[in-house]
Amino acid sequence: MRTVLEVILLILLIGCAICVNLTGNLLRAVVIFMSYSSIMCIVWILLESPDLAITEAAVGAGVSGMLFLLTLRKIDAEDAGDSYLEGETFGPDETAAGEEKS
Amino acid sequence: MREGFFKWLDGDYEAMEDFLDAAEVHDEPREAVKAHRKVLVEAADQADRAVVLEEKCRRIFDRLYLAIAVISCVTLIGVLLFTVANLPYFGQENPRTVEVVRRYVEDGLHETGAVNIVSGMILDYRAFDTLGESHVLFTALICVTILLRRDKKNMRKGYEDYYRITADRFFAVSNDMILRKVGLILIPMIFLYGIYILLNGQNSPGGGFSGGAILGAGMIIFAASCGFETTDRFFTRRFFSFASVASLSFYSFAKGYVFITGANSIPNGIPKGTPGAILSGGLILPLDIAVGLVVACTMFGFYSLFRRGSIGSQEV
Numbered sequence: 001m002r003t004v005l006e007v008i009l010l011i012l013l014i015g016c017a018i019c020v021n022l023t024g025n026l027l028r029a030v031v032i033f034m035s036y037s038s039i040m041c042i043v044w045i046l047l048e049s050p051d052l053a054i055t056e057a058a059v060g061a062g063v064s065g066m067l068f069l070l071t072l073r074k075i076d077a078e079d080a081g082d083s084y085l086e087g088e089t090f091g092p093d094e095t096a097a098g099e100e101k102s
Numbered sequence: 103m104r105e106g107f108f109k110w111l112d113g114d115y116e117a118m119e120d121f122l123d124a125a126e127v128h129d130e131p132r133e134a135v136k137a138h139r140k141v142l143v144e145a146a147d148q149a150d151r152a153v154v155l156e157e158k159c160r161r162i163f164d165r166l167y168l169a170i171a172v173i174s175c176v177t178l179i180g181v182l183l184f185t186v187a188n189l190p191y192f193g194q195e196n197p198r199t200v201e202v203v204r205r206y207v208e209d210g211l212h213e214t215g216a217v218n219i220v221s222g223m224i225l226d227y228r229a230f231d232t233l234g235e236s237h238v239l240f241t242a243l244i245c246v247t248i249l250l251r252r253d254k255k256n257m258r259k260g261y262e263d264y265y266r267i268t269a270d271r272f273f274a275v276s277n278d279m280i281l282r283k284v285g286l287i288l289i290p291m292i293f294l295y296g297i298y299i300l301l302n303g304q305n306s307p308g309g310g311f312s313g314g315a316i317l318g319a320g321m322i323i324f325a326a327s328c329g330f331e332t333t334d335r336f337f338t339r340r341f342f343s344f345a346s347v348a349s350l351s352f353y354s355f356a357k358g359y360v361f362i363t364g365a366n367s368i369p370n371g372i373p374k375g376t377p378g379a380i381l382s383g384g385l386i387l388p389l390d391i392a393v394g395l396v397v398a399c400t401m402f403g404f405y406s407l408f409r410r411g412s413i414g415s416q417e418v
Contacts, residue, residue, distance in 0.1 A: 050307035051220050054299065058315035063401050066322060070408040 006046055013039050026077055027069075034065040215374035216304040216383040225309065225386045225393075229357050232310070236353065236393055239400045240346055246404060252411035278327075285327025292320035300394040304383035310393025317394060318401025325405065330415075337402065339414035346399050349392035356385055 016036035023029050037060030044053035206223055214222035224232050299306075300313030325333045363370040375382030403413050 049220075051218075051309065051312060054308055054312040055315055058312065058319050062319040063315065063322065063404070067404055067408060070405070074408065 002046070006043075009039055009043050009046070013043065026072055030065055030068045030072065033068070034061050037061040037065070211377055214383060214386065215377055216386050217377050218304055218306060218309070220307070221303045221309045221386055221390070222383070225303075225389045226384075229360075229389065232389075232393060233353055233357060235311070236350060236396045239396060240350060243346075243400045243403050243407075246407050247413070250407045250411055251413075281327045285323055289320060289324050289327070292316065292323065296320055296394075296398075300390055301380065301387065303390045304386045305378055305380070310390040311397055313390070314394035314397025315401060317398035318405075321398065321402040322405045325402070330406070330410065333402070334415040337414065339412075342399050342403060342413050345395045349395045353389055353392045356389065360385060 013036065016032055016039065020029050020032050020036065023032060037056055040060065041053045041056040044050070044056055206219060206227065210219045210222045210227075211217065214226040216222035216226070296313050296316035298313075299308035299316060300310065303309030303313065321333060321337070360370055360372070362368075372384045374384050377383075381387065406413050
């Protein structure tokens, strides 16, 4: 039973790791990364290291994902990714940059 | 000329050739135009060729990049899998490090006074590592401060209002009813849990880093749901500097004292306490608190700097 759970979790882990690379949308990539950390937290518990599980849940799934989201908002790229692959630019639009220059 | 004209009408086009050439006023200019057009066409051709070449180069570079990426990725995976395959099985004794492990497991409780052997390890046997980690966190926060802090020196003149608006409140989510209500229910429990993990690190899983991370995450939820005014009441820049520097210097001095006395076989006079009690483990509990303070301050400092460009209240 436990082996089955471990195998399922490890497959999910590898799936998450591949999906982070393949997804085009940055926001989705951050969410998948956070779910990766949550799965990793359960794997740490199954490996009998609750110390690491607590830290992984707080830092990996919580704080680092939050910092990624804040960074995306700071560079105005929350919905970037799909359009970026098509060749469009993202970031502050040109009118705002022009205003700042003048 | 007339003969030539009639010949031309009959279909002998060469007969009028001379006359036409003579009658052409734009003879030389036409040549110049031709030459100019030729130059233009050549330039356009060259540009086309340059574009094609660039395209080709880019395609080659893309393929090369992909190939190198795949090769390096596969190599890295291979090396890592090879290393993992050579590791001892999980739970099995590793003959190379068995002495250290046996020492930790058998004498750890007696030597450090901590029931949780992981805490005993990271804050007693290997306290130097944890000291370095805390300093790395503090240094990272200093670097983020250098990059993201907004003060009078790195602001454009006449844009104070712009910075103030875009800094925080304009995008604040604290008006979100769901986040606010759930936050008010969750925050006390998160803080209690973090403090419990922090203070009970020598007896149960947890310790300075985990507890500090949970406290920092709780602070982040607090600031996100109730706004920065609530956290600014106690978490000012002065508090942040004092807590971080005091924790790090306390850690350095306490561990330095223990290392010096231990290296010279002098009894350091720190009571171990009864194992399992909250006041046990000698220096582990104070060190846990110091590390937890540094980690919590760093986490919340990251969040605050990323979101509004300052630790503590707005310094714009």
